Amino acid sequence: MLNHIPIAQLMSRNVARIAPEEPLVLAYRRVREEGISCLMVMRGAELAGIITERDLVNHIDYLIDQDNLNLAHLGRVCDVMSRHLVAVMDTDGLQTALDKCMEKAIRHLPVLNAAGDLVGVVTQTDLVRAYSHILAQQLSLASDNERLKALSLLDPLMGIGNRRAMERDLKHTAAGSDRRHLPYGVALLDIDWFKRYNDHYGHQLGDEALKAVATAIGRTLRAGDRLYRYGGEELMLLLPETDLEGAVSAAERARNAVLALSIEHDKSPLGVLSLSAGAAAGADRDWQALVSAADEALYDAKHNGRNCVHAMAAHD
Numbered sequence: 001m002l003n004h005i006p007i008a009q010l011m012s013r014n015v016a017r018i019a020p021e022e023p024l025v026l027a028y029r030r031v032r033e034e035g036i037s038c039l040m041v042m043r044g045a046e047l048a049g050i051i052t053e054r055d056l057v058n059h060i061d062y063l064i065d066q067d068n069l070n071l072a073h074l075g076r077v078c079d080v081m082s083r084h085l086v087a088v089m090d091t092d093g094l095q096t097a098l099d100k101c102m103e104k105a106i107r108h109l110p111v112l113n114a115a116g117d118l119v120g121v122v123t124q125t126d127l128v129r130a131y132s133h134i135l136a137q138q139l140s141l142a143s144d145n146e147r148l149k150a151l152s153l154l155d156p157l158m159g160i161g162n163r164r165a166m167e168r169d170l171k172h173t174a175a176g177s178d179r180r181h182l183p184y185g186v187a188l189l190d191i192d193w194f195k196r197y198n199d200h201y202g203h204q205l206g207d208e209a210l211k212a213v214a215t216a217i218g219r220t221l222r223a224g225d226r227l228y229r230y231g232g233e234e235l236m237l238l239l240p241e242t243d244l245e246g247a248v249s250a251a252e253r254a255r256n257a258v259l260a261l262s263i264e265h266d267k268s269p270l271g272v273l274s275l276s277a278g279a280a281a282g283a284d285r286d287w288q289a290l291v292s293a294a295d296e297a298l299y300d301a302k303h304n305g306r307n308c309v310h311a312m313a314a315h316d
């Protein structure tokens with residue numbers, strides 16, 4: 001992946017050159033005055049060596065230690081330059097150049113073309129900067145993907161899991177429950193007379209009511225329980241490691257939470273918004289059977305006065 005970026009894109013073509021016989025003082029002055037960190041030592045058109053700022057400092061330090069620093073007799077470029085050149089090709093990739101820098105602990109790489117001519121220089125800093133840039137791009141791409149994935153599982157109105165998330169989690173819970181021989185529960189929750197609510201108060205207020213209902217039910221959940229939008233004005237509770245009694249009581253908590261909101265509903269006999277629920281539980285790998293049982297229980301609740309919870313054990 002990193003080798004998709006050729007060194008030609010990263011190198012500097014503005015290469016400072018010096019002849020090997022030149023005095024070191026000249027190399028030192030050029031490094032200082034031109035603000036460069038290395039000079040390519042050229043014998044005619046041929047690359048003979050490289051001399052870096054650090055080579056110069058090390059040499060001067062050495063002479064100071066020897067008590068032998070005489071600027072007039074500092075020596076020549078060829079006395080100090082490094083002849084063991086590690087170069088890269090302009091067509092090499094970023095990874096190859098980075099590997100060479102790391103392996104040989106060098107900071108400047110001359111860049112040659114296919115004909116062997118010096119065409120540029122690339123520094124370790126250039127390479128690390130390019131590498132960090134790519135890494136940052138990949139990280140932001142990865143987090144964008146994560147965010148998109150999370151969004152694709154969320155219902156935008158209610159801010160809870162959508163049907164896709166529900167099916168994914170149901171499969172997972174059903175498989176775990178089957179393995180551990182522990183029951184899990186589901187409860188389908190359906191707002192009563194919601195068509196009348198919409199018709200009377202308008203779709204906008206209908207949406208507001210749905211949001212308030214989802215939030216109120218969300219507050220009743222125990223750790224590990226999940227709430228999803230099953231579709232329309234219908235929600236579903238997924239209750240891992242829960243038997244039928246537990247599923248009924250979770251559905252009752254949800255029903256009571258909605259009643260406690262006291263959302264006015266003039267077209268319901270109760271005068272406030274309410275919900276009916278169907279609960280089911282079992283250790284069945286076939287989660288669809290459990291959801292069907294909850295649906296049957298919900299049907300019973302709707303036909304037995306609404307604002308109540310009915311239960312159904314899963315059919316074996």
Ligand SMILES: Nc1nc2c(ncn2[C@@H]2O[C@H](COP(=O)(O)OP(=O)(O)OP(=O)(O)O)[C@@H](O)[C@H]2O)c(=O)[nH]1
Pocket residue numbers: 157190191192193194195196198202203204205206207210231232233302306
């Ligand atoms: N405002 C709003 N209404 C919705 C949304 N999704 C579904 N609905 C409405 O919910 C209503 C559901 O109506 P029905 O299925 O007839 O059920 P009901 O009127 O609640 O009657 P019972 O369930 O039998 O008590 C329909 O009017 C849908 O348009 C939504 O996202 N926003």
